[in-house]
Amino acid sequence: MPELPEVETVRGGLAPVLEGHRLARVEARRPDLRFPLPPNFVQFLTGATITKLERRAKYLLARLDREDTLVMHLGMSGRFEISRPDGASRPGQFHSAPDPDPKHAHIVFETEAGTRVTYYDPRRFGYMALINTATFDLHPWFAALGPEPLSAAFDVERLRTTFAGRKQGPKTLLLDQRVVAGLGNIYVCEALNRARISPFKPAGGVPAARLARLVPEIKAVLAEAIQAGGSTLRDFAQTDGALGYFQHRFRTYDREGQPCRNDGCTGVIDRKLQAGRSTFYCPVCQK
DNA sequence: CCCACGACCTGTGGGC
């Protein structure tokens, strides 16, 4: 489900109910997600105050008034829902309402203010961990991460250096979180189409003019998707249950057989498996 | 270094 725009949307939805709030009750309804939860997970978090909710790559980071940070990754199907005791304006989100998916409600956080935040994850590719804040950057999950794509650190010069001499296609390179952190299958396909770059040909051979377009197109597609509240395919919803709507603006993803939306292009979107994953692209303008 | 492939786990949608 979640690439950077979806995780950022979740962060924005959770921040108002979590930041500055103390966790009164934490429930782990199973001992593991993708990985075992830390044995002291519930005990460590109970009574902790979340000082700040941040995002790095596709990770949510809950900074605490304790030595560790709560790190959360949504995997493919992870989702948060908020319910409030007074949640009058949020249909289907009341405490008293029947849980629509009780089988996959794995983790529950409840703040002193009475807000309940439930983590659902049918496939359980998501995970949570407690990581020492002082040595955070040394942790294997974060040490090698590339720059945030929306930051100034991710610029054309840097990408040119990364691509230089590489035979690997731009698609698989951009999916590598060490190159740039937070892109996934959808937004890589979208960005390459916008920049009219072949997903398959050697990254080192991308024409300079198109490579120069790639960085701004990545930033643009991510910013637009965040603005739209992310993309809803099967199950992604914002924390209040609202659906993201960026999927309506996809130019390639899940559009096999439909016309390329690039200006002046008469191509038809094709799908090919690349490294075991679907690549959607226009064979006409992405040369 | 590059890539293909399988694993993790569960659900859904399409074809027959």
Add this chain to the structure above:
DNA sequence: TGCCCACAGGTCGTGG
């Protein structure tokens, strides 16, 4: 209607 297969937004590890 039911069954079976392909495939799904992400990572991680192995082996050629």
